[in-house]
Amino acid sequence: MEGLTYRQASRFLDMATMGIKKGEVEEFLTLDNRTNWINSQLSEPYESHRERTLYQAQQRGNAVTTQEMRVCAWFDIALWEGAQLRQRMAFALSQILVVGDRDAQLTSYPEGMAHYYDILTQYAFSDYKTLLYHVTRSPIMGHFLTMVGNLPKSHTGVNPDQNYAREIMQLFTIGLEQLNVDGTPKLDGNNQPIPTYDDNDIENMARVFTGWFMDGSSMENPMIAYDDSHDMQAKTVLGTPLPEGVGAEAELDQVLDLLVNHPNTAPFISTLLIKRFVTSNPRPEYVARVASVFRNTGGNLGEVITAILTDSEVLKENDLHVAKVREPILAMTYLYRALDAKPGNNGLISFNAMLYKETFNQYPLGSPSVFNFYSPDHLPSGELESNNLASPELEIIDWNQVIKLSNIAWKVLQDNGYKTSSNSKQELYPVVSDFIAASNDYASLSNLIANRFLKGEMPADLAPRLEGLWNAKNxxxxPYAVAAMLYLAFISPSFMVQE
Structure with a gap:
C-alpha cells in the first residue's frame, strides 16, 4: 500500500491510460499500488488493430478497408478495450518508430498499417531489440524508409540507400549526440557536443541493410533476407568491425545488439518515453534512474515503463519538471472514456473519426514525416523558451486546432449529451445522467466534475466560472448548465495541462 491521495491516483491513471473511466480511480485506490496495477496490465489480453479494422469494414458492409476505418478501429480499442497501458505504450512507440500513411507507398494499405501498429502493441513490453527486429523486418517500414530491395554497390554500381541506416541511428536508438546516462550531452574540450556517428558509419550501416525483400506482395509478412543480394564484405560500424561473409539475417542481429547496447540508447529512448508519459522536461536524475533500468534489463520495456511510472518524480506536485501539455487526440479519448461514450442504436463501432486529420493535427500512424508530428525538444516562443522549458505538443496546437477540437467537444456534450433528437449509430453518445442527477446541488455537481476531469480538486480560477454557469439557470x-460546465472543464488549462 502506497497511501496515494485521490489526486495522485488520478494523475497516475491519467498518465497510464487513454483516459480515466467512471469508478476507475476509486477501484485503483483499493489496490493502492502502482507496481501491482502495472504488472496486471503487462499480462492483460489485448485486441488486434488489424482485426478491428476488418471488423470496421464488416460492420459498415464494405468489402474494402480504408485508412479511416483503421483510425476508427484505433478509437474503438482506445475507448472500449482493456490493456490500457499497452495501448498507451503502443501509441508512444508509434511516435518514436514512426511510419505514416500519408506516404504515397502506404496510403492504399490500411491493413498493413494496422498490422504494423499490432507489432508495436505486441512487443510493447518486450526487450527493445526484439521490438526493433520486428519493426526493421516490417514491409511497411521497409517501404517508408526505402530499405526494401536495397542492393549492394557490387550489384548496382552505386552506394545502397541510406535512409533506414540513418534513421535507425538518429531516431530509433542512439540519437545525434553522445549522452551521459542522465540524458545530458557529453562535451568535448571546446565545450561542444560530440556526434554519435559520422558519414562513414551511415555508409557502412546502409551496407548492412541490403538483401531484404518482400514476401511476395504481402505488406504484412516480414521481409525475407537473400544473401546473394546482401553486401557480404567486411564493414565497420560505430567503431565495431563486422567480419566478411556474414549473411543479412546474422548481420542484422549483430547490428541490433550493437545499437541497443550502445551507451546512448538507454538515455535516448528513456527520455523519449518519459516525455510521452510524464513530463516534457524530465530532471536528469529521473532520466538516469530509468536509463539504468533500461541498461540493466537489456532494454526490457515492461521494466522501463514500470520505472517511469513508479518513480518518485511522478508524485511531485506544482513542479514545472513534472508537467506536460495533453496531446490533442488523447484529450478526446479522455473525454469519451470519462463519459463512457458509446455508439447509438446499439452500434458496435466508431463511424465518426471526428475529422481527425484537421481536428487533432495528429492521428495514429499519420505523421507527415519520420520525425513525428512534433520535435521532442520543441521550445515554444515566449515564457517557456525564456525558461528553456520544452513543450513538444504545442508545436501542433494552434488556434485553428483549438477551435476545431473545442467545436467537436461542444457538439458531443451539447447535442449528444441530453438534447439528442435522434439516436444514430454513427454518433458516439456520452453518458451524462449522473451529472444531470446531481445538477440541482452545485456542491455535488462541482465535486463530480472535479473527480472525473480535474483529479478531484476544483481549481480556484475555474470554480467561479462553473458556478456562474450554474447560477445562470433557474x-x-x-440540468441545462451541465453541458457548458463539462465543456469549460474540458477546455480549461487545468485539464489540458497534465501536472
Missing part, C-alpha cells in the same frame, strides 16, 4: 433548468 431552479427548473439546472
Amino acid at each position: 431552479s427548473n433548468n439546472k
